[in-house]
Amino acid sequence: MNNVLGFLEAKLMPLAAKAAQQRHLCAIRGAYVSFMPFIIVGSILLVISSFPNQPYQLFMSRTFGDNWSSIVEIPFSAVFSTMSLFISFLVAFRLAEHYGEDRISCGILALVCFLILTPFIKVADNGGITVVPIEWIGTKGLFVAMIGSLLWTELFCWLKRKKLVIKMPEGVPPAVQESFAALIPALIVMIIVLAIRISFDNTHYRTIHQFIYEVVATPVRHYGTSYFGALMTVFSITILWSVGINSGSMINGIIRPLWMENQTDNIAAIQAGAMPPHIITEQFFDMIWMGGAGATLSLVLAMLIFARSKNMREVARLGAGASIFNINEPILFGLPVIMNPIMLIPFNLVPLVLVTVQYVAMKVGIVAVTTGVFIPWTLPPVISGFIVTGHLSGCLMQIVNLLIGAMIYLPFMRILDKQYRAAEIQSHHDAANALAKQE
Numbered sequence: 001m002n003n004v005l006g007f008l009e010a011k012l013m014p015l016a017a018k019a020a021q022q023r024h025l026c027a028i029r030g031a032y033v034s035f036m037p038f039i040i041v042g043s044i045l046l047v048i049s050s051f052p053n054q055p056y057q058l059f060m061s062r063t064f065g066d067n068w069s070s071i072v073e074i075p076f077s078a079v080f081s082t083m084s085l086f087i088s089f090l091v092a093f094r095l096a097e098h099y100g101e102d103r104i105s106c107g108i109l110a111l112v113c114f115l116i117l118t119p120f121i122k123v124a125d126n127g128g129i130t131v132v133p134i135e136w137i138g139t140k141g142l143f144v145a146m147i148g149s150l151l152w153t154e155l156f157c158w159l160k161r162k163k164l165v166i167k168m169p170e171g172v173p174p175a176v177q178e179s180f181a182a183l184i185p186a187l188i189v190m191i192i193v194l195a196i197r198i199s200f201d202n203t204h205y206r207t208i209h210q211f212i213y214e215v216v217a218t219p220v221r222h223y224g225t226s227y228f229g230a231l232m233t234v235f236s237i238t239i240l241w242s243v244g245i246n247s248g249s250m251i252n253g254i255i256r257p258l259w260m261e262n263q264t265d266n267i268a269a270i271q272a273g274a275m276p277p278h279i280i281t282e283q284f285f286d287m288i289w290m291g292g293a294g295a296t297l298s299l300v301l302a303m304l305i306f307a308r309s310k311n312m313r314e315v316a317r318l319g320a321g322a323s324i325f326n327i328n329e330p331i332l333f334g335l336p337v338i339m340n341p342i343m344l345i346p347f348n349l350v351p352l353v354l355v356t357v358q359y360v361a362m363k364v365g366i367v368a369v370t371t372g373v374f375i376p377w378t379l380p381p382v383i384s385g386f387i388v389t390g391h392l393s394g395c396l397m398q399i400v401n402l403l404i405g406a407m408i409y410l411p412f413m414r415i416l417d418k419q420y421r422a423a424e425i426q427s428h429h430d431a432a433n434a435l436a437k438q439e
Contacts, residue, residue, distance in 0.1 A: 023098045024150050030097075031090035031146075032256055035083070036374075042079035043374035047387060049073050050270060050371075073271075080264060084141035088114040091149035099157050105182045109156055110149035113193040117144060117208050119201070136209045139264040142257045143212045152189050159185035224258040225280040227359050234288065234351035241293045241332070242344050248293055256282060263372030270390075276369040279362045283370035283388035287398055288354050290381040290405070292328030294347040295354055297381060298405025300331060302413050309420035312413075325378040335416070346412045350405045357404060358397055367393040 049069040060068055092110030096103040118136050136144075159165075165181040196208060205211040223229055237251050259282040266276035291297025300323045303316035312335070319330035337343045361367040368391035375384055381402065385394035 023095060027091050027095040027098065027150065028146055028257075030094040031087050034090050034094075035086055038079050038086075039083075039374045040376055042076040045072050046076045046267065047373055047390075049076075050390070080267070081138045083139055083260070084114065084137050084145040085111060087142060088145035088149045091146050092153040095150060095153045096157070099153075101153075101157050101160065102182060105179075105186070106153045106156060109182075109186050109189060110152050113152045113190060114141070114145055114148055116190065116193045117148065117197050119197070119207055136207070139261045140213060141209055142260060143216060144209050146257060147212075148193075152193065155189050155192070156182075156185045159188060164188070221258045221261060224255060225262055225278065227280075227355075229258075230280050230284070230355050230359065231352055233285065234355055235348065238294050238348045238351055242338065242348065248289075252282070263370075263374075266370065266372035270371050276371055279359060279369055281370050281372055283373065283375065284358070284362075286375060286377065286379075286388060287358060287370070287381075287385050287394065288351055288401065289326060289377075290398060290402055291323040291331070292326045293332075293351075294328070294337065295350050295401065295405045296328040296331050296337070296347075297323045297326075298350060298402050299335075299337075299343075299346075299409040299413065301402060302406040302410045303417075306410060306414065307417050309417050310424055311420045312417050324380050326380075327378070340416070342412050342416050346409045350408050353408060354401045354405060358401065361397060367391075367397045370394075 049072040057069075064071075089107040089111045093103045093107040096106035118141065135141075160181065164184050166183055167181075200206065200208045200211060203211070205214070233251060233255060237248055240251075241248075259280070262278035263281045263283070266278055266281060269276045288295060291300060300316050300320050303312050304320065307313050307316060315331065315334045319328070319334060322328065322330055332338050335343065337347050358367065362369050368389040370388045371390050373388055373390075375387055379387070381398045382395045385396075385398035386392065388394060389397075
C-alpha cells in the first residue's frame with residue numbers, strides 16, 4: 001500500500017494538480033460556480049410547485065388558484081430554458097479573466113457567436129415572429145456554448161496579442177481605447193463563426209448544434225452517465241483525495257454538463273406526470289457523498305459508537321458537526337484519512353459499493369429516481385435524499401447507505417483505533433514511570 005501511495009503522490013498528484021489549474025477547465029468550472037446559485041433557487045421553486053403531497057397541492061390550489069404551480073415555475077423555466085446563453089457568457093468571462101483581457105467584451109462576443117450558430121426560426125403568428133429555438137439555448141446547447149466560448153475567446157485574445165487592433169490617439173479614455181481595440185478581433189471571430197454556420201447549413205445536420213449533439217454529446221453523455229461512468233466518477237474523486245487533492249469541484253466541473261441534460265429530462269418527465277428516465281444525475285451523487293468525499297459520515301458514525309482511543313473519539317466529536325453538512329476536512333486531515341494506508345482502502349471502496357447498491361435499487365424500482373432538482377451540497381443527508389427524490393425511499397436509501405458504509409469502515413477503523421489506543425497506553429505508562437523516577 002505504501003508503494004501505491006508513493007506512486008500516486010509522485011505521478012498522479014502533479015498531473016491532477018496541473019489539470020485542476022488548467023485554464024479551460026477552470027473557466028468552465030468557474031462559470032458553473034457563478035451560475036449555481038440561480039440553478040439552486042430555480043430548483044427550490046420547482047420543489048415548492050411540485051412537492052409530492054396531495055393535501056399540500058390541494059391546499060395551495062385553494063389558496064392561490066389552480067394555476068399557482070405554473071406561475072411559481074416561471075423563474076425555474078427562465079433559468080433552465082436559457083442556461084446555454086448564460087454559460088457561454090460566463091465561460092468566456094472566466095477565461096478572459098485568466099488572460100487579463102476585457103472580460104465583458106469576451107463574454108458578449110461569445111454570446112453573440114453562440115447566437116450566430118443558433119439559427120432563428122419563424123413562428124407563424126400574426127405574420128411571423130423570428131425567435132431563437134428554445135431547445136438549443138437550454139441544456140441541449142451546453143456543449144456548443146462551452147466549447148465555442150473557449151475557442152472564440154482564445155482566438156480573440158490571440159488576435160489582440162498579434163496587434164490586430166485599431167490604435168486610438170493619446171488622450172482617449174482607456175474604456176474607449178479598449179472598445180475600439182476589440183473591433184477588428186471581434187469582426188474576424190464573427191466572420192469565422194458565420195462561415196461555420198453556413199458550412200453546417202449545407203450538411204444534413206443543418207446546424208452545429210445537431211452535429212455536436214448527435215456525434216459528440218449523446219455518446220459521451222451515454223457512457224459518462226452510465227453505471228460504469230458513475231463508478232469512474234466516484235473513484236476519480238476519492239483517489240485524488242487520497243493524496244490530498246480537493247478533487248470534487250474539479251471532477252464535477254468537468255462532468256456536470258453531462259448530468260445537466262439528464263436532470264432536465266427528469267424534471268420535464270416529472271412535470272408531465274411521467275417517471276424520470278435517468279438514474280445518474282448530480283443528485284444521485286449527492287445521495288452518495290454523505291459527510292463529503294468517501295461518504296465519511298459513515299466513518300464518523302462508526303467512530304462515535306465503537307472507538308475506544310481518546311484520539312479517535314475526540315476527532316469524531318470535533319468532526320461530527322461539520323460532517324452532517326458534508327464538510328469532512330476535519331476527519332480527512334484530523335484522523336487522518338489522507339495518505340493513511342489503512343483508511344484509504346475503505347475510503348475508496350465505500351463509494352463504489354454505495355453507487356452499486358443505490359443504482360440497483362433505483363434500477364429495479366425499490367428507490368425513487370432523482371427528480372433533477374438541485375440542492376445545496378451542504379444539505380444534510382436523509383433530508384437531501386427526500387428532497388432530490390421527492391419520496392421517503394430516498395431517505396431510507398441514505399440510511400441504508402450510511403449503515404453499509406459504517407460496516408465497511410468499521411474493521412479498518414478498529415485497526416487504527418487499536419494502534420492509537422496502544423500508543424496512548426504506552427504514553428501513559430511512560431508518563432507514570434517518569435513521575436515515579438522523579439519521586
